[in-house]
Amino acid sequence: MITKGLEFVPQNAIPVRNFAAFEKKFSWNQFVRFFKFVRKLSPDLSITFHAPWWVNFALFLARVPKRVGVLSQWHSFLFLNAGVRQKRSRAEKHEAHYNLDLVAHALNEELKFTEFKPLRLKSPFMERDLAQWNLTSKNYFVVHPGMGGSALNWPLSSYEALIRKLAQQKTVVVTGTAIDAHFVNPLKEKLDGQKNILFLDQKINIHQLLLILKNAHAVLAPSTGVVHLAASLDTPTVGIYSPILVERALRWGPLGQDVQTLTPPLKTDKTDGVISADVMTQISVEDVYQKLVR
8 A cells, every 4th residue: 555646656566566545644535445445455464664643543443453563653552553663763774674674573574685676667668769859778867866855965066067077978868846946947047958968857757757767878866766766677876865874875775786876975973963965065076977877
């Protein structure tokens, strides 16, 4: 069961997953629909990875015999009967490892992370569909500079310098959503219309984005959904990550066959307090360029 708006992930997964999608925001209509759905399934076990309070309440009312999840907020202590204490803020391992620990607890089995492969996605279109943007497979880079703001990002001046440098080798496709506009628009003002630079921000749907990511020579993005989509498509992917403890790649980095992450080398051991965004300038344009080209 997933949040509405993410249906494209299980629809394009290999293999395709069965799923149901629900709005995250509480409403009585949504709550009743979810409750009836669970009652119809009549599961022996539920595992809550990340959900609002009313989801656990519905599982409780539906009398699911074993209800597993993270014991943190008030509702988890009330509605889960097999909860687990996890200190995810310590960022000692990847979120996927933490989730696997919940599954191991739920099944009462010892599960090794090495036995599991990351989620793989397929592109919903053919390579020939790239022609509408005058692109050919593996002959362009994708740079996605935007993010939701939950972590430190690379400076816009660095993105600009990188895009200019990459454009001397191949076409550079710049992607972004409306949320990313304050990252993309300043770059567009300086780079739009220049040779080998194509801005597709807010011009493509999610399925077209998957096509473009799948066929890229390499993809660069900060800590945001696109970096995970690219990695899940088995596209060579480089992620830009903050050195702050709770934002590090160790916890939030993409999982895939050809994935690399870059984090600024801190001159201090301080990784959990307030760190200036200037620290991100320590990731050099040349280093990112070399990783993408190779």
